[in-house]
Amino acid sequence: MTTPGPCPAELEPELHKLLNRVLRESHPPTILDEYPLVFRPENADNRRVVIEDGHVASHAAFLPVDFHVDGVDLRIGVIGSVATHPEYRGRGFGSACVAACEEGIRRTGASRLRCDANQQRHGPKDYKQSTH
16 A cells, blocks of 8 residues: 555646545535635645555545634644545555544644544544534
């Protein structure tokens, strides 16, 4: 299996097509329109893809978010936009992308993590279930 890494610029259009196919099929807005902070160029280092056979097989992204509430600073990491091309499912690519994002979030110093991914698909994690 290829190790998750950043998406090469020449594969960005293919990635966007994959994400819309898997995550936004039959309903607008596009993934780029819905999550502009995740897909802005400044966040490119926080997105992981697996390239297989020269194509984007899987993707996950993370975004560190800083809050300041009642004099307390808090950094939360959010993982989302997890998608695997149907032809590459069942090989652990999505789980590898999520794990790479978890490691990236740890390096940001986030004290909490929210993962918006199908845990049945991407392996059991010791996340606490959110009521949201």
